[in-house]
Structures are given as C-alpha cells and as structure tokens.
Amino acid sequence: MFKRILWASVAAAFLSGLAVSSAAAETTLERIKRDGVVQVGFANEKPYSFKQPDGSLAGVDYELARAAFAKLGVPKVEGVAVKFSALIPGLKAGHFDAIAAGLFIRPSRCAEIAFAEPHIQIADAVTVRKGNPKNIHSYDDVLKNPDIKIGTQQGSASRKDFERLGIPESQLVSFQDFPEVFFALKSGRVDLTTSTIFAANETVAADGGTSVERAAPFTLPVFDGKPSINYLGFGFRPDDQDLVAQFNDALRSIKGTPEYDAILAKYAITAADIPSPDVKLADICKE
Amino acid sequence: MRDLLAWVPLLLEGLLQTLLLFVIVLALGFSLGIVIGLARLSRLRLVRYSASAFVELFRGVSLYVTLFWLYFAAPFLGLRLSVWQASVIGCALTHAAYSSEYIRAAVLSIPASQHEAAVALGMTSLQRLQYVVLPQALVALLPLMGNEFVMLLKGTSVVSLIGLADLTEQAHSVIVSTYQPVPVLLVVLLTYFVLAQALIRLMRRMEGRFGGWKLRAPGEST
Incomplete structure (x- = not known):
C-alpha cells in the first residue's frame, strides 16, 4: 500500500508538470495573433466583466475587448478570474495579457502598467x-x-x-x-x-x-x-507597447459601428459616457 | 429564486473542482507527509533537520500567503504555475507539513519490541517499514487524520482567493450577478457540511474495518 501511494504521488507530481517559463523571443502581440487566443484578467464585477450562469463571460469591458481583439485578428478572448486587488499583480506575473475589468486610469497605476486610451x-x-x-x-x-x-x-x-x-x-x-x-x-x-x-x-x-x-x-x-x-482603460504590460498601439487603433476603428453601439446599449451606456478624443491617456496619467 | 436556479450548473461545476482538488491534494499531501514524517525520524541529522525545516516553514506560513507566493511571486523567479498547479502544490505542501507530525507520532507509538522482533527475523529496514511499522502506524493514524482531512476539505476554499473556480469562487460569481448572498451562502454552507459529514462517516467505517485488525496485531493482545 505504501509503495502504491508513493508511486502514485510521484506520477501525479510529474503529470502536474512544473512548467518553468522560458524567455520567449516573440512578443505578446505576435503570440496572441499566432494562437488566435488572448487571456484577459477580470474581477467579476458588473457591468464590466462578469460570469454568466453557463460560465461564459459578459460585460461592457469584456465585450469591447472581444470586438477590438477580433479586429486585431485574435478571435478568442478567455477570461482569467482574479480578485480586484490581484489584477495588476496577475498581469505582471503573466497569468493574462490584458486587464478588462473596468480599471480606472490613475497616475499610480500608470507607473505600473500600460493603459489603452480611455474607453469610458x-x-x-x-x-x-x-x-x-x-x-x-x-x-x-x-x-x-x-x-x-x-x-x-x-x-x-x-x-x-x-x-x-x-x-x-x-x-x-x-x-x-x-x-x-x-x-x-x-x-x-x-x-x-x-x-x-x-x-x-x-x-x-x-x-x-x-x-x-x-x-x-x-x-x-x-x-x-x-x-x-473616472476614466476606464484596458491594461497591458509596459513591454507590450506594440500591442497597446494596435489595440488603440482597433478600439478607435470599431467606434460608431452597430456592433459597438449594441454593446454600449446592452449595458445602458450612453454617448455622454464615452470620452471625447481630446481626452488623452497621457493627461490622465499626470499626477 | 428562479434566477438562482439558473446558476445551479455553475455551482455544481465548482463542487466538482473542489472535490477534485481535495482528492489530488489528499493523495499528494498525505504521501509526502509520510515521507517527511519518516524523515523526521531518520538517523541522519541532515535529513532530520531538512524535514523539520520543511514542517516549520509550511506550518508557520498561512496557506493564503503560500498560494500568493506560488501564483503571483514565483513567475518573477522564473516559475510560472497555472492556478491549478499553484493550488495543488500550495495545499499539498501545507497538508504534508501537518500530516507528517501525525505520522511521526503514530510511528513512535509502535512498541520498540516490534522493531527488535523484526530485526531478529532478519528484515531489512525497508521491509520493517513496509511490513511492520507502516501498516500499524497508518491504522493508528485513522482517527487522527479524520480531523485533518475535514480541515483540508474546508481549507481548499482558500484557493478561491487566487481565482481557482472552486465551489467558493463560483458561489462568489453567483452573488456578484444575483446580489443574493444569503441563499447562495446557505447552499455553500450546507454543501461543505454534507461533504464533511460524508467524509467523517467514511473515516469511521475505515477505522472500524482496519482497526479490528489492529487488535490481532502481535505484541498488543495475546
């Protein structure tokens, strides 16, 4: 019995595979385009990103992210649930590639992560x-x-x-x-x-x-x-400036499309809640 | 109430994850606990001290902190674990540290005369462990471990804090969307209670079954 337990534990330890991360040569943008999948962190909060009864995600941030990533050629957006206070640590630790959780753009956060231009x-x-x-x-x-x-x-x-x-x-x-x-x-x-x-x-x-x-x-x-x-922005790792730039372009290009309007309408968000193009991330980030 | 029923499948999914985590952690943690417990009784000082250090470390640090280190800090040291891997490893290491103490005590409870008899029969130290010490020690352990296993079952809920979609985390998702904490938490409370009761009963049955054998063990009753 002892032997069997011992062997089972050794086998299980092996199977759980301690994945040691290797220094990837490709950028996040290249990887998500190649895989067609991007992972976003969310904190289970209405109306930004939250779980539905079937386990799938909904919410204005999640759906806008999905529309923008689709534009970038990344059709699948998966959610990684974390507590609100773990959004930035989780992004930095690489458990997901973007934050879609209604995170406010604040100067202290700008110092830690890269934000997309404000979307709400x-x-x-x-x-x-x-x-x-x-x-x-x-x-x-x-x-x-x-x-x-x-x-x-x-x-x-x-x-x-x-x-x-x-x-x-x-x-x-x-x-x-x-x-x-x-x-x-x-x-x-x-x-x-x-x-x-x-x-x-x-x-x-x-x-x-x-x-x-x-x-x-x-x-x-x-x-x-x-x-x-408060200005809401999607969050990225500071190294992923290429991704941020392309995401901003994608988000800008879907503005005013029926799909975009439908997402906002679904969560009772009006035109008054959308920042004008004059509102710049750089200004919000200033202390 | 009806909108709550729509969430039942999600809660069941969470329950499945909780049970799966419990079984994996139990198997890994308890096996590791046996190894550590025996290592603490080793004649080699280095082995003994390393095992003690392991036990003190994981008993002294809260599971929550251990999980945070594994999930959020380890990637900066080059080790990226999924939420499942971090949860399994964190819970198993903590469980091993606690259970190793029980195992050590159970092994020490076996009379020295049995060791001597086994030596006299020409058994190697591994054979003594396999045929004499462990079979009796594990039986002596059953009543003690029942408590520990129930603690482990309920304790796995801490993994919800790093986002593993267990019963607690899924219940939280339901509360977020329905704003009805009382009925949801009541369901969660009853579920953990029923699981704990089932586990306690199972352990008692095992005690009854294997404990009987113990009475016939040599050197105890003749």
Missing part, C-alpha cells in the same frame, strides 16, 4: 442606507462625524481620494470585493460606499429599493479645480 468616463456615485439615516451629503459631513464608516474595496482608486480629503484611516473599512462592500452597507457595517454610477444603479436596482439608495444630493469633491471623473 464616469463620475462617482455615493450609496447610503435607505433614507440616508446619517444625513450624508458631502465628504465634509463624513469628516464632521467620526462615527460614519466608508466601505472600500482593497486596492481601490478611491482610497487615494479619501486620503487627499483628509478622511482618517479609522473611518475606512476595506473589503475583498465590490459586492462585499455593498452587503456591508446593507447590513449596517458601513454607512456609505462610493462606486461608479453604473455600479451604484445596478446595485440599487438589484436591491429593489428596499434597503439602499443613492445619496442625493451629494457634493462630489473637486481636486485641483477638476471634478473627479
């Missing part, structure tokens, strides 16, 4: 419990009342905004994933959450208006004279 712009929305029991209408209200807790997602861009607003660490509560932040709000563990308008509407609708609502009115913060608008 969206303002923040603040969600609170029904009836806004703590009467929250701005971040000044949060600063005035230390009892107010804000729920955030680990690795979230909003964290930096709160820091700039001077909101102390003691008022921030971190969660692994976006849905958990919302459940924390519903169960009273936190008093407000910020998210994009998309996600806020989505969750308020799913809740059926029974326990949460968007805080209205809410004065959004202004940084350096600019209202805080």
Whole structure:
C-alpha cells in the first residue's frame, strides 16, 4: 500500500508538470495573433466583466475587448478570474495579457502598467442606507462625524481620494470585493460606499429599493479645480507597447459601428459616457 | 429564486473542482507527509533537520500567503504555475507539513519490541517499514487524520482567493450577478457540511474495518 501511494504521488507530481517559463523571443502581440487566443484578467464585477450562469463571460469591458481583439485578428478572448486587488499583480506575473475589468486610469497605476486610451468616463456615485439615516451629503459631513464608516474595496482608486480629503484611516473599512462592500452597507457595517454610477444603479436596482439608495444630493469633491471623473482603460504590460498601439487603433476603428453601439446599449451606456478624443491617456496619467 | 436556479450548473461545476482538488491534494499531501514524517525520524541529522525545516516553514506560513507566493511571486523567479498547479502544490505542501507530525507520532507509538522482533527475523529496514511499522502506524493514524482531512476539505476554499473556480469562487460569481448572498451562502454552507459529514462517516467505517485488525496485531493482545 505504501509503495502504491508513493508511486502514485510521484506520477501525479510529474503529470502536474512544473512548467518553468522560458524567455520567449516573440512578443505578446505576435503570440496572441499566432494562437488566435488572448487571456484577459477580470474581477467579476458588473457591468464590466462578469460570469454568466453557463460560465461564459459578459460585460461592457469584456465585450469591447472581444470586438477590438477580433479586429486585431485574435478571435478568442478567455477570461482569467482574479480578485480586484490581484489584477495588476496577475498581469505582471503573466497569468493574462490584458486587464478588462473596468480599471480606472490613475497616475499610480500608470507607473505600473500600460493603459489603452480611455474607453469610458464616469463620475462617482455615493450609496447610503435607505433614507440616508446619517444625513450624508458631502465628504465634509463624513469628516464632521467620526462615527460614519466608508466601505472600500482593497486596492481601490478611491482610497487615494479619501486620503487627499483628509478622511482618517479609522473611518475606512476595506473589503475583498465590490459586492462585499455593498452587503456591508446593507447590513449596517458601513454607512456609505462610493462606486461608479453604473455600479451604484445596478446595485440599487438589484436591491429593489428596499434597503439602499443613492445619496442625493451629494457634493462630489473637486481636486485641483477638476471634478473627479473616472476614466476606464484596458491594461497591458509596459513591454507590450506594440500591442497597446494596435489595440488603440482597433478600439478607435470599431467606434460608431452597430456592433459597438449594441454593446454600449446592452449595458445602458450612453454617448455622454464615452470620452471625447481630446481626452488623452497621457493627461490622465499626470499626477 | 428562479434566477438562482439558473446558476445551479455553475455551482455544481465548482463542487466538482473542489472535490477534485481535495482528492489530488489528499493523495499528494498525505504521501509526502509520510515521507517527511519518516524523515523526521531518520538517523541522519541532515535529513532530520531538512524535514523539520520543511514542517516549520509550511506550518508557520498561512496557506493564503503560500498560494500568493506560488501564483503571483514565483513567475518573477522564473516559475510560472497555472492556478491549478499553484493550488495543488500550495495545499499539498501545507497538508504534508501537518500530516507528517501525525505520522511521526503514530510511528513512535509502535512498541520498540516490534522493531527488535523484526530485526531478529532478519528484515531489512525497508521491509520493517513496509511490513511492520507502516501498516500499524497508518491504522493508528485513522482517527487522527479524520480531523485533518475535514480541515483540508474546508481549507481548499482558500484557493478561491487566487481565482481557482472552486465551489467558493463560483458561489462568489453567483452573488456578484444575483446580489443574493444569503441563499447562495446557505447552499455553500450546507454543501461543505454534507461533504464533511460524508467524509467523517467514511473515516469511521475505515477505522472500524482496519482497526479490528489492529487488535490481532502481535505484541498488543495475546
């Protein structure tokens, strides 16, 4: 019996094949064109990229990525699920070749990865419990009342905004994933959450208006004279500049096609949510 | 409720992955655990110390951190593992470290007189291990390992944090889309509970079956 277990384990160890990565001579772009397959990292978040009951992916980022990669001659886009905070580490570790997860373009992230030009712009929305029991209408209200807790997602861009607003660490509560932040709000563990308008509407609708609502009115913060608008971008490894350039061209060329409009319409994204061509990645990346 | 039913196949797929991971990790981890456990009893100091270092390392580091290292940090050292490989290796190494301690204790529980008798019969050290020590040690282990196996079964859910589509991760996908955490988590809770109960019962049956043999073992009851 002992022998059999030992041999089985040796065989299994062999079969699981410790694939040691070799320094590939070809670029990511060449590889995905040759294979016809590209892997994208996603964080299971509506409406960007999420799983459907049959296990396949849907979402505005996933579908736009698929349309753009098809244009590049890469017909198949596979999703690799990771937690939100592992999107950038996963890309850098080579577990996937692009991020299609509604990632905001932020200067700190530009230093780590290469972004495509922004494909969606969206303002923040603040969600609170029904009836806004703590009467929250701005971040000044949060600063005035230390009892107010804000729920955030680990690795979230909003964290930096709160820091700039001077909101102390003691008022921030971190969660692994976006849905958990919302459940924390519903169960009273936190008093407000910020998210994009998309996600806020989505969750308020799913809740059926029974326990949460968007805080209205809410004065959004202004940084350096600019209202805080989030720009969504697809992420790539900094070495893959050729891929980024071609992806940008592909994304630009599908704009306005019926397929592109259909994808946006499916997720209730309007023309106002699409950044004008004057909005440049380089400016958003500037600190 | 109806829209939740649409997600049942995805949850079943996750369940299958959880069971598959459990069985592979159990086989690999337990076998490695036997080797490490025996190595800790070796007469060679180097072998003994290396085995101790292995055990202390993987007992001392959380499985979550081990998995993160294997999946996100190892590629920078030239080792790119798939999410499955990283999960299997991480869980198996951790499980081996824990189970090796039980194995060591079980081997030590075998009376010295049996070693002496086996030597007197002219058995080589490998034969002693194969025919005298391990058959009895493994039986003595059964009640102890039941606990450990249940911990392993539930513990595999940590792999969802690096994205392996096990039961926990798929449940998370369902929650993301349906915004109904309570019924989904209830299903997950019941599933793990039922699996753990089935495993406990299986282990008890094995104890009953092989434990009886132990009573007839020489040197214990005559």
